[in-house]
Amino acid sequence: MNNTVPTPTDFIREMIREDIRSSRYGGRVHTRFPPEPNGYLHIGHAKSIVLNFSIAEEFGGLCNLRFDDTNPTKEEARYVEAIKEDVRWLGFDWQERLYFASDYFEQMYQYAIELIKKGKAYVCDLSPEEIRRYRGTLTEPGRESPYRNRSVQENLELFERMRAGEFPDGSRTLRAKIDMRSGNINMRDPVMYRIIRAEHHRTGKKWCIYPTYDFAHPISDAIEGITHSLCTLEFEDHRPLYDWFLRELGLHHPRQIEFARLNISHTVLSKRKLKELVDGGYVSGWDDPRMPTIAGMRRRGYTPKAIRDFCRRIGVSKRDNLVDVSLLEYYIRTDLNKTAMRVMGVLRPLRVVIVNYPEDRVEEMDAINNPEDPSMGTRKVPFSRELYIERDDFREEPPEKFYRLAPGREVRLRYAYFIRCVDYVKDDDGNIVEVHCTYDPETRGGNAPDGRKVKATLHWVSARHAIKAEARLYDHLFLTPDPEASEDFKDFINPHSLIVLDSCMVEPSLKDARPGDRYQFERLGYFCVDKDSTPERPVFNRIVTLRDTWAKIEKSQKKG
């Protein structure tokens, strides 16, 4: 796969290398990405996807896509489609290995019977409330269920009747018989099966009992011949249970390895909180371009490559982490710098009249499409007497280090002429509404024959040729780096995370822009045509700004 980040070395790859050396799985490597189809994927999942698929590729192995669909009350078919699309878009291919835990329900049932026969599982009649009380606490051991010592025969009959639908939801469970005194609460006779009468998105009404994650996951891994089962840190406590099931059942035994989940500054990365943002109307939906979801980032204009490179660069470890968003932004800039077509667009237009330029004249200026890639060629941009420039590029009273246009100042219009400000017009409120300039005909194309230099080059657009457009400027969703650390993460929502500008003026070549197309608006940032865009009203999402040295200077000036 095309990545600019070198192959990582991390503790997981090291362990796998060791397993290959010792021929633990006959030198085989087989991983899996096991999402639950209960919501949208986000960049935290991307970390896991990239990890699992890359490792398989690096070691000549395979990676399965498996839906962990063991809880019909939370899962929906539409999520499996969305997830498949996201994984594919990220650039990964599971080939014919698309699996569902629900495909294994019958086998899991048989394995459960096997455990019952071995005296390692029993049907328990305790209510959820009672189970909790019997479980004990973090510091006190649990007590054994009064149903723990039923006969194998009775357990077999009861379990069969559970499956047959003879008992109400929640009235009984099948539990593993392990150790109610274990310091690890997961080993205190965990539930393997519960009764749930809900329509499953794949198996429909076939089942009314469903295996829990703890029972289903190791068996699914075993059935698929997985060698390395990678998951996040919170499952570390479950590993003894994972191992217990596989050992008791004598099945193929993959190695579970846990790594730290991803956190990114100025956003949240938990399904619950993301859902709260959607449901609370703080964003427009799961694919709002401000969301760290794969769908949101795709709409924003992020490229799969940028996300992959980011995921490789952050590495894999077991430490809690909070990765700076600027690293993500670095990768999208780096990718787009090489590939994005340059174009001129004015976000906040200020009218400029070239007083010594003929009214009816129009010139076609040659502009380079991408200075990083000459093969992208050039294009013509119309120039005329009346133009728009960026409001930020003119100052009546220029501060220190402001190089742009100001009364009496000369600057360059990119690919056009040097112009000098000779006058400006204000409205009754004192707002500058128009700037008058003269141009130097000798500087056509942007160079002065006399070797004269200017300190600034401005982007511009010809007023009568410009296309009016909407721009959506996005900023971080949260004002604090770590909103999750606060009492209520919503306290720090950035009220200006979206600014809509509806009177932008862009160069005419953009009439052919189609949703999904990405451009660099010179001096401003990278933009992506939104799906809301129409030929009459183009809409551009700002993916990320360009690095802005002047903004930095201005900020430090304000601080004093």
Added chain:
RNA sequence: UGGGGCGUCGACAAGUGGUAAGUCAGGAGACUUUGGAUCUCCCAUUCGGAGGUUCGAAUCCUCCCGCCCCAGCCA
């Protein structure tokens, strides 16, 4: 005060007893028809702390401190 993990630069993260990689961020400069890109340089005498072992410790030992996860018939 049960069990399981983790502590190396502002943020990620290498390092596996031989004298602290790299990346982002930040700073300085060069170059520049994007204050973009590119290039150069700077940015941990120190690895949570204290002892100890050793010629030599981020790496080994001991004790301490801090942070995270677990008491769903969620995953």
